[in-house]
Amino acid sequence: MIANLLFAAAGLTASSGTPPPNIIVFLVDDMGLMDTSLPFLTDSLGNPSPQPLNAYYHTPNMERMAKQGVRFSTFYAQSVSSPSRASLMTGQNATRHGTTNWINAETNNRNPYGPPEWNWQGVKSNTPTLPKMLQQAGYKTIHVGKAHFGCIGSEAEDPKNIGFDVNIAGSAIGHPGSYYGEDGYGNIRGQKKRAVPGLTAYHGTDTFLTDALTMEAIKEIDKVVAEKRPFYLNMSHYAVHGPFMADKRFMPRYADSGKPKVAQAYATLIEGMDKSLGDIMDHLEKAGIAENTLIIFLGDNGGDAPLGGPKDCASSAPLRGMKGAEYEGGMRVPFIVSWGKPDSHNKNQKSFPVAKNSVQTQLGTIMDIYPTILSVIGCKQPEGYVLDGFNLKKQIAGEYDKKHPEKFLMHFPHDHRGSYFTAYRDGDWKLIYYYHPETPNAPSCVLYNLKADPTESNDLAASLPEKTLEMKKAMTEQLTKEGALYPVDKDGRALKPVL
16 A cells, blocks of 8 residues: 555556566676677668677576567767766766765775866765665665765765665675675685675585575565566676686587687676576566566676777777777676667556567667656656756657757866876767876877777768867767866866867
8 A cells, every 4th residue: 555655656557456566687797888799880871780709608588588689789988887877877977976986985085186076975865766766656766786875985985875775785895805605706705805795605616606696586586576566676797807717607609619718718707697697587477577577788888808908899899999998898788778678568568669570770778777766667757856867768669750850978087097188979079188187388299080980990080170170069068967076286277178
């Protein structure tokens, strides 16, 4: 009775007799667009275009999910972890929520010339986060795995403070001390400062971390099914972040690949993650809730496969770059949406249709997930709160949405693999603007046409000065609108774009 009142208060539109849909966000750490046997890149007609790396990886459950749903060929996240996770929780771009770098758990890692006031504390407890909105709508909200929403001592260190009813293994750490149960996931051996909290029942066993998290998630699903409540599960794997520790069950598949051992270990992490996806999909069917459970699969930033440098066309080939870089390989991620079991008779599936076995080539971003999930359950957006994301309902149904801008801005005012830059895409055009803290009078930028030059190898800035200026002006306008913080020079003065 209480749950029904909450659903009514939230303005849910699920049809009478059909319970509100369950939501699973299956988030993979450091998984790039090419780290899968499922092709995401497309040819000129919008058809999947398999690449050599697709032949190396083995992800049959991603393929299974894509056959019963829609995958996006052009989906953007931030280029490092914490900004993406904050964007997922808030529906806002990193420029607005202020977490513009990955969060070091113990110390402020703004870097030498990063903005002094950047949001190292992470997501704030007074923010109307996605899980809070779902809580208010009567959902049980469950977080399993990596959190990395804030530093040690921050409100967001514990996911329960930002809207989750249950937190399993989530804390301020960004990667596991070990993937091995024999090591206690870092509590017994390994990087003890990055030991995964909880999971003590698996310490000393041969249970790989990805499996332990999957088993815990399945237990929570069974609990909430028994409670007869809808749920939101943030299934957030530590995989495939380093340390690249091999899941020995899958090593034989890659032994003759000719790739370095560390790259083979990375591939086993990918395959273990895919097994987790399959295990959860199988359990949804076993529990009889698959047709009423929407699954959203994505990576949190560009890939980190140890196959080349951050500016090469290697680990994300044919895209350039990798995690932390300003290029497409640093910020393009896999994104798939499907119902756990397509069923034309399910009323929730009728109200939120998902195109089957299709590829959506229109751009989407991680900020779009927040308003999209609210749309799925028929919940109104919070009043007076700014969302930078857009509802993907039409695109997920296989349509083109004229209202969704073909734009993405990623602002990284810190020092990392790519340093002190803003990347701005508008249609086929992409501008990368570089700030130079030690030589502030020498700002620079590059301009690419991604349709003609998907590898970002032909800089057109000098030959197209008018287009370059147009892009810089549009970029600067959005930075200002979203309240961007800028890197500073040696004297602490903010380095804003020079037109």
